[in-house]
Amino acid sequence: MTQPCVLVTGSTHGIGYGIAEAFARQGARLVINSHLPDNGALAKLQALAECHFIQADLSTAAGAVELVEKAHATLGRLDTLVNNAGTFLDTPFDELTEELFDRTFNLNVKAYVFASQAFVRKLAPGQEGASILLVGSTNSVMAERHSVAYDASKGAVLMMVRSLAVSLAGRGIRVNGIGPGIVETPLTKRGLDVPGVRKSLNAQIPFGRVGQPEDVGGAAVFLASPAAGYITGQMLFVDGGILAI
Numbered sequence: 001m002t003q004p005c006v007l008v009t010g011s012t013h014g015i016g017y018g019i020a021e022a023f024a025r026q027g028a029r030l031v032i033n034s035h036l037p038d039n040g041a042l043a044k045l046q047a048l049a050e051c052h053f054i055q056a057d058l059s060t061a062a063g064a065v066e067l068v069e070k071a072h073a074t075l076g077r078l079d080t081l082v083n084n085a086g087t088f089l090d091t092p093f094d095e096l097t098e099e100l101f102d103r104t105f106n107l108n109v110k111a112y113v114f115a116s117q118a119f120v121r122k123l124a125p126g127q128e129g130a131s132i133l134l135v136g137s138t139n140s141v142m143a144e145r146h147s148v149a150y151d152a153s154k155g156a157v158l159m160m161v162r163s164l165a166v167s168l169a170g171r172g173i174r175v176n177g178i179g180p181g182i183v184e185t186p187l188t189k190r191g192l193d194v195p196g197v198r199k200s201l202n203a204q205i206p207f208g209r210v211g212q213p214e215d216v217g218g219a220a221v222f223l224a225s226p227a228a229g230y231i232t233g234q235m236l237f238v239d240g241g242i243l244a245i
């Protein structure tokens with residue numbers, strides 16, 4: 001089998017990097033992305049596999065489409081798209097503004113839709129084994145205080161997984177979601193480092209610790225692999241047991 005060609009959005013650090021690294025260890029050909037410079041991620045991944053970096057801001061549909069088209073041109077084909085770039089918003093409801101709401105939805109929802117559409121358009125006629133992954137969250141099904149825009153955006157990801165899966169099944173394209181719990185990344189590190197916070201969160205997680213980006217990578221590799229060939233429309237929560245409580 002040829003090496004799978006994978007695009008991971010928002011992958012210079014955090015969960016996206018963990019996912020990219022897991023694919024690299026499987027010998028995939030990769031494109032990683034950020035709106036900022038690659039921050040050393042490219043060199044680390046190139047030590048493991050073929051990897052390219054494309055800088056693109058996914059806060060507009062045009063940015064998302066351009067990234068997919070450039071990634072396809074770079075690798076010559078695409079087998080898997082991992083929609084991961086996302087943002088968190090922790091704002092009291094009274095202080096939520098249209099600007100903050102739009103920023104959250106543009107990245108967490110709109111970019112996923114239009115990157116996925118561009119990916120589907122780039123598939124060759126009869127191409128087998130294509131799949132799309134969408135990174136949601138335990139917040140796709142579980143609310144958090146002061147997170148209306150974020151929770152709504154991640155709830156939308158859950159229904160996008162199901163809706164795209166149903167829409168694309170006839171073309172043999174699988175669509176699945178990954179729902180991380182609390183994962184230590186640049187997005188969450190500042191909060192986790194507040195005295196007492198990590199200890200209290202660890203105590204609420206059945207596994208007794210917050211997740212690391214590499215905990216999520218294996219789930220992505222599995223869902224994109226032929227071993228998951230009859231799985232579509234599912235959300236795989238990678239949360240150390242939080243949702244089982």
Ligand code: NAD
Pocket residue numbers: 009010011012013014015016033034035036056057058059084085086087088107135136137138179180181182183184185186187188
């Ligand atoms: P992060 O902020 O650590 O990393 C996000 C990545 O996306 C970075 O590479 C960043 O450069 C990139 N990015 C940000 N804005 C972008 C833009 N406009 N265009 C292109 N790239 C952009 O975040 P993370 O914690 O790794 O989160 C990744 C995904 O996982 C997000 O969708 C997030 O909602 C989700 N998630 C995270 C957690 C957690 O605890 N960390 C939990 C559940 C879900």
